[in-house]
Amino acid sequence: MQFWKFYKIPLLLTFVGLFLYWLFSYNLIRTEYTKLITFYTALWIIFILLLKYAKDNIKFLTIIAFLFRAVFILAIPNLSQDFYRFIWDGRMILEGFNPYLYTPVSFIDTQNFPVAQARELYAGMGQLNGSHFTNYPPLNQLCFVIAGLFSGHSILGSAMVLRLLIVAADFGTLYFGKRLLKQLNIPVKNIFWYILNPFIIIELTGNLHFEGVMIFFLVWSLYLLHSGKWKWAAVIFALSISVKLIPLLFLPLLFRYFKSTSLNDQNKNNEILKRVQNDDSSSKIDFKKLISFYGIIGLTTCLLFAPFFSSEFINNYTQTVALWFQNFEFNASIYYVAREIGYLFTGYNEIALIGKIVSVVIVVFVLVLSFYKRQISTKTLLTTMLFAFSFYLFLSTTVHPWYLATLLILSVFTNYKFPLVWSFVIIFSYLAYINLNKADKSENLWIIAFEYGIVYAVLIWDVLISKRLKHQ
Template identity: 45%
Template sequence: MPFHNTILSNKLVILCALLSATGLWYFGYEIQRSNFPLFIGLFAMLFALFYVTVANGKSHFLVLTVMAILLRLIFLPSIPNLSQDFYRFIWDGRMLASGINPYLSTPLSYIESGNLSIISQAEELYKGMGLLNASHYTNYPPINQFMFYLAGILSSKSILGATIVLRAIIILAEVGIIIYGKKLLEKVGLPTYHIFWYALNPFVIIEMTGNLHFEPVMLFFVILSFYLLVINKWIWSAVFFAFSIATKLLPLLLLPLFLNYFLTKGGKITTHFRSSYPLKVRFRESVKNLPKLIYFYLIILGLTLLTFLPFIKADFVANFGASIALWFKKFEFNASLYYIIRYIGFQKMGYNIIGTAGPFLSKVVVVCILMIAILRNNRKMLDMITGMLIATFIYFLLSTTVHPWYVATPLLLCVFTKYRFPLVWSFTVMLSYAAYGVSGFQENLWLVAIEYAIVIGFFIWEVFLKEKMPVEVLKSST
């Protein structure tokens, strides 16, 4: 890049950083989610600034890294104003700090019993999390609970202090994602600046650092696991993948996608053997790698179960299972295909069929993921991550509940692929905040339809149409 253009690029990045900092400060301390026009307008501005920043600062990795960290630090002393979940995090952490198993009771049961002295600020935490959250058993896995516990012991009497502890953990995880995301991109031969499509995305900064959602911790373990697998440290890879499951359960869905990668030594068998080699020869070589795959799965599942062991009591399985089941049988938010099925159910049956449709769709997801694992070429790391991206996309398309922060997983996965439809989704998913109006919660299904029409349309174009277009057409459109 010419020296003059470099100076102009640097000035533009600095200007975008200052404007982004101003907008993110407003998100952290002033904005109300009920003011949707201001909310979506300001977010659109931040998203445009983010795109310009990455496009013009791609050759300045250190500058963008520092910018990503500083923008997150803006939120450090703030109380989340777009989500209530953190009140439950603090409640669970203080329960653990008091030596009480958080899986065996609900906050509501303590409030109704009048036993408010069990944790500090019990009434304030209860009111903050809301009745819906307080009436259900916790569904956060053990490593997540450990982080809540840290907040419970480091700040047992201050909600703000506890949020700072939780936010510091998330920021550290995000830094880890940048570091190991860069290493993984280098290993698979992709530009390292791609990690900033995740790390500088205002959606990620607002939803994760701002609203205290712990997807970054899970995703850090996932990316670290992938990196260790690439450098052939598969045992440690299994350990950290188990940690990801013990933080959020979602990576459980991705386990089948390791099948072809292990059986072909990360694609090495397919390049070593000519296609003219008998199938039985290639099959025999794949079978030799089967024990390693089995050990990999056993380490993951065994270590995951081990993290749950301290919490397993008489009612644990029933309570935890009931909490997880709510996501398939009761909760509805920002769904796509499910809302169409629900509408058909109302027309045919006259009532909401979520109790049967939700579990059925979850079974469809499992079948789809198994088909991707078995039939798709997932032999190399990039192919495997692409398969995982498609699997998570299918999972969310068939889910009854898709909160905005869920999109962080496909967004980070897409960084290591040639697809960018989750990047589009990281903008359109914020349309779901229109549901939180001044008069109460009411989803705008037109906006939900627009959100998914854009994302699914972009997905179809990228996956099925883009590669078939003549090169001349693609060049003229970029």
């Protein structure tokens, strides 16, 4: 009775949340826009109220996060088709094929079915996905293989295995995220802005996107780096890259993190404390440690790619990655403005040219950030990573909802709230499917403008207005 008295509201919220997640996972298709927005908004209200009424009970929130994910265990993803390609790739490897050298359509067109349920998998992934070479790095492919090993003839069974891997990664992120927050003297409860967020639960656990596994290795690596265990941090960072390539963007930002220090092995765990307290901007880069760090990352990444390596693989993989900058476009912001300017002057879509320019601008921006501060702490590094990835997303030609997961986890270690707000309004990007069955399949730019208008407004508040008010 005492427990019910103190936890009556959180428990009621939990039961309502479980019901709403069940509706979302088993009673919704992505073209049911009213239900989609209604369920998502209701889940966000539950999320906010849970953090309000149970914010200090870490154990209780952890159990709830697990229960909400458990609802999806028997569900087929209803907002994304990518998992069909995941299953295809895993089964291809088990059949002895290099998935980087073949497209699904090359088999289907010749009535050759190399894996179990080939027709169903190809129909599920769609012609667009099936006509391109895979772009998923080797450790991601290992996850697909594990799904094939445990369930080689059932799509639902494979989805369940993939889901368990992603859920395990989320709780790894919870473990190392809490430890890093504690060492940085940031409230540990902040991690639940990520772990309990409906966006994360739906996009990662529900829709089977492996950003969650990449984030687990990234947070683990940052924790090890902060603790002075930079060699192991480099290995784990390479594992993160080998799930998704996004962490490559952060490598230049680590340049000024490696300062010369006289610390011995016993004092390595105090390195970050000394770095924060020491304002001596004359300290030099420890190039030996820096080169070793980058070398370990490079070597580990190459070893993971080695089983698939060939000249044909390099050509296929680089071409496929380039598609995200020079061919595909979805839910973009600044790029859409540049595209309209291109139409105005040339009369056609200049995505190939704009994509190349965007790539160069992003690299230059990250390099400028890398040399902006002469002295850097872990908190500063995390903030810099946040803005580097934000800039990348703002300029990208394609911003799928699950891309925001990386931005959201970085924001947990900062005071910036625009990624959290974006993780709510990103649901409006799914309204692009309104025109899916119409002759005009273009996105509604008013909806895109609404989404980014809110995001940019909160960004301006975070960066300019909020800081000015605090200063005053």
